[in-house]
Amino acid sequence: MTASTFRALHHDRAAGDPLVLPGPWDAASARVFADAGFPALATPSAGIAASLGYEDGSTPAEEMFAAVARIVRAVSVPVSADIEGGYGLAPAELVERLLEAGAVGCNLEDSEGHATLKDPQRHADWLAEVRAEAGDALFINARVDTFLFGSGDPADAVARAGLYVAAGADCVYPLLAPTAAFPVLREGIAGPINMAAGTDKESVTELARLGATRITFGPGMQRYAISAIGELAAGLRAPN
Template identity: 50%
Template sequence: MNPLLQQHCDQLRALHRPGDPLLLANAWDVATARATVAAGFPVVATTSGGVAATLGYDDQENAPAEEMFAAAARIARGVDVPVTVDAEAGYGLQPSELVAKLQQLGAAGCNLEDTDYTAAGSLRTAQEQADWLAAVRKAATDAGYPLVINARIDLFLGPFLSGAGPEQLAELLPAAIERAHAYLAAGADCVYPILLWEQDSLRRFAAAVDGPVNVLRLPLTPPPDELAAMGIARVSWGTLLHGDAMTRFQDELSTLTGDLKPS
């Protein structure tokens, strides 16, 4: 086991402190990763959406796995802090293959989703995902690799994108909590109910889960100090910073068109 990677895994795990959340400004290439470190963030997290877009693909495992891993490896080589990689749903790899890829590229941690992209984006059952996470944890343990696993819960994703409000999302809380318990018992270090944003629902989820919780920092999500008071351990920005950066770039481009003259 690479001593530096061991150190980075230990650092990342230690930064998951409920009530003192680790803030993750997700990067998509070496330049944004280095800017993140220069701004004082102790960890770099990647965003699969931003990385895929940079490579010319859509998100949700539409980019070839080897290209995604190569991009993550460049980021890990380019900074001197722990890097946690958005590995989506594992790209159809066997747990041992996935763990070997992550270890080889120098990932201290990873995000793993419970969406099944081979089945039209449906969710794996809680038991199926827990069994798969347990296999990932075993493969990492067998390799002497203390990989930090952030288990994403995608239960709220479809309803949110379809316009469901706080009341509809709250109805899914019991099932989401069941998944959180199963994933933590399987060996995950943190659970991530992506797109659960309403304050009361987040408070109920965090209170019911005996383990670190990651929250996506949507504009509607309570600010980090309020999330800290709920006991949240990790706050990430996902694809939001990449989206903002692209919007600003497009706005800047639009100001240049006045300088263009017909040839």
């Protein structure tokens, strides 16, 4: 599958019909989601980190790209990869590693050290370099962390998003944006918007109503699965 196939899934969608992308954390979960009929998948970095025994943000680049490659090999649908802040790799190497893994897209966040926001213009310039190296071979989802580490002001998120779209991002992802801010984001941001849902149909339906173009779940599905396994384990250990 190519980036153009994946990119097309984001455009010309009917109102209230977002692209819903489950988040596989390994090959087995990827097959489950693909077999359920989802047209594409989006890996969560935190979910993969947990599956490999790391804290979120601590996965070595080699292991993250290897995990993405295993997921890509397991399914026949397009896979986009959350690669956090790019692991300090130069744009050319970053693009090379993504394409080697078979990913058709990536998430790139505008915070560093899981603590502070990057300068938006500097980040936009870096995104432009990634776009120049990738051409049309990668779909770039630019995460906007204003609501996570910044002021929480929707106007700031819109300003950052505008810079990233101008730099070549295909989609923007205002992580943890409250639903009250979504009308401002939808009006002020050109192009597709990614929003994160909980692992329930009602959450997906609400984001669709609010105008999300694309819906992902972060590590929610991996955590849901682990919770279910925990309940199973507790039941097996319970006395007769």
